[in-house]
Amino acid sequence: MSEKTENVSSQIFSESARAKINLYLHVTGKRADGYHLLDSLAVFAEACDELLYEPGDEELRLELTGRFGAPLGQDAAGQNNLVMKAAAMVQAAAGGAAKVPGGRLVLRKELPVASGIGGGSADAAAALRLLSRAWQVEPDSEALSLMAEKLGADVPVCLDSRAARMEGIGEKLSDAPALPPSCGILLVNCGVAVSTPEIFRRRDGHFVPRADLPDAWPDAQSLAGFLSLQSNSLQDAACLVCPPVRDVLNVLADIPDNLLVRMSGSGATCFAIFPDDATARQAAYSLSRNRPEWWVWGGGFC
Numbered sequence: 001m002s003e004k005t006e007n008v009s010s011q012i013f014s015e016s017a018r019a020k021i022n023l024y025l026h027v028t029g030k031r032a033d034g035y036h037l038l039d040s041l042a043v044f045a046e047a048c049d050e051l052l053y054e055p056g057d058e059e060l061r062l063e064l065t066g067r068f069g070a071p072l073g074q075d076a077a078g079q080n081n082l083v084m085k086a087a088a089m090v091q092a093a094a095g096g097a098a099k100v101p102g103g104r105l106v107l108r109k110e111l112p113v114a115s116g117i118g119g120g121s122a123d124a125a126a127a128l129r130l131l132s133r134a135w136q137v138e139p140d141s142e143a144l145s146l147m148a149e150k151l152g153a154d155v156p157v158c159l160d161s162r163a164a165r166m167e168g169i170g171e172k173l174s175d176a177p178a179l180p181p182s183c184g185i186l187l188v189n190c191g192v193a194v195s196t197p198e199i200f201r202r203r204d205g206h207f208v209p210r211a212d213l214p215d216a217w218p219d220a221q222s223l224a225g226f227l228s229l230q231s232n233s234l235q236d237a238a239c240l241v242c243p244p245v246r247d248v249l250n251v252l253a254d255i256p257d258n259l260l261v262r263m264s265g266s267g268a269t270c271f272a273i274f275p276d277d278a279t280a281r282q283a284a285y286s287l288s289r290n291r292p293e294w295w296v297w298g299g300g301f302c
């Protein structure tokens, strides 16, 4: 057993992997390699997966639990899971798997899979944070960002899990305007997994200019007013590929007090903005009773 293992073996480490929501998403161009250039305002909600790590002597393994653990499948608990890919990168940064403890990772999957709220990306980012801390690898922030970029376009923004403007293919991050002190969000997913590459392929060929952001939004109404002038360039394609997205958008639009309704990322999760988190929670409570087959979450931004 390595010295590091002895130091940490009695501890259990945990990290939250929060849902990312693209409040607007403009496809502004396309790179020669086929990746799309974006301008997007990403925010994070308290809805999350949880990643837990218990160091041990045995080879590192991953268990999946939670509402979406089983649907993600045992296959995904192997090396293909983004958590294990992230773990392999931190091991490599430590000089190899033999240099750090093994043990058990448990991913409590509460965010729907392939749903436009970056669940897998948030898990990967949580694994980078968690294991570099537990193994005391402490790569500098540039090295950590590079690992994140290699894992997926949404992983860099999930590393800090705080509101940011995403540009480039998602790796160029800058500060978001100050969000309103009071604002609620309702997230709804119809249960159909949507493939991100397919949605990018099926979008119409238009490019949308980069948004002109203010310094701050004093209240939820002004945020919604700004967002109503922006769009999600992938929403129409997602409605074609996955028609229930349109039903969800229509249902959200009918909820009293909603200020704006849109899809996040490449779908299928849609959101509605409310004046405060209590109103969003109340809307989630009512909707989950009417539509028990949908995944529904209401609350505030982080």
Ligand SMILES: C[C@](O)(CO)[C@H](O)COP(=O)(O)OP(=O)(O)OC[C@H]1O[C@@H](n2ccc(N)nc2=O)[C@H](O)[C@@H]1O
Binding pocket: 022, 025, 034, 035, 036, 037, 038, 040, 116, 118, 121, 151, 152, 153, 154, 155, 168, 169, 170, 196, 197, 200, 265, 266
């Ligand atoms: C749509 C967003 O969720 C917005 O935040 C992200 O851009 C997608 O991020 P992600 O799921 O982490 O995406 P990746 O796993 O890196 O890429 C999946 C696939 O989506 C397409 N893709 C992704 C990001 C991007 N800027 N342009 C693309 O064209 C590519 O076909 C790529 O092969």
Ligand SMILES: Nc1ncnc2c1ncn2[C@@H]1O[C@H](COP(=O)(O)OP(=O)(O)OP(=O)(O)O)[C@@H](O)[C@H]1O
Binding pocket: 072, 076, 080, 081, 082, 083, 112, 113, 114, 115, 116, 117, 118, 119, 120, 121, 123, 124, 154, 194, 196, 265, 266, 267
């Ligand atoms: N830990 C994980 N959680 C969820 N999906 C994972 C994970 N590891 C690998 N995957 C695979 O990644 C794919 C995308 O999953 P994810 O939930 O990140 O998509 P998404 O919500 O559409 O993300 P984005 O908003 O970044 O487009 C799925 O097809 C899934 O099989």
